[in-house]
């Protein structure tokens with residue numbers, strides 16, 4: 538084996554087995570201490586790469602709503618938008634990170650949508666005004682979404698230097714990003730985080746009538 542190959546192999550081995558990994562446990566609360574659900578907790582490596590995961594994510598249209606309301610995906614992720622309702626949806630986004638439209642469709646659109654640029658994407662439906670979903674596209678493999686209890690766990694984060702971001706689609710102001718250190722040999726890092734979020738002022742969803750949607 539020539540030295541270049543040997544060095545590459547060694548680098549690969551260090552990448553796979555050498556780095557200590559820790560879980561990051563976050564608790565996101567409002568300024569008055571209420572748990573905040575549907576918040577994205579993202580840690581991005583300050584330098585260096587992160588594992589690229591080829592994933593396909595699904596956002597359903599069901600009972601005239603998007604499920605889930607918030608998704609966090611890595612740049613380069615394909616998202617499928619299957620329509621589970623017995624009538625058509627017509628979804629779109631005008632967000633700079635991804636502008637797209639899937640015109641009146643039933644069942645599953647032929648092609649998934651590629652989210653290849655980091656940023657926030659707001660999605661709506663032309664037929665059902667109250668339908669809304671959000672995708673946060675990130676340059677990282679380390680992220681999680683809080684449950685109703687405000688908790689999110691990011692698993693197996695290698696030791697290193699990261700930028701921490703908390704994001705919510707209805708945040709009044711995004712908290713400044715700060716840097717955190719995941720120490721080698723750490724088993725868990727606990728973070729107490731703040732998000733000031735406006736109440737969900739959904740446009741009313743009318744009762745479904747027979748023959749109408």
Ligand SMILES: [Cu+2]
Nearest residue numbers: 626662664665
């Ligand atoms: Cu719709």
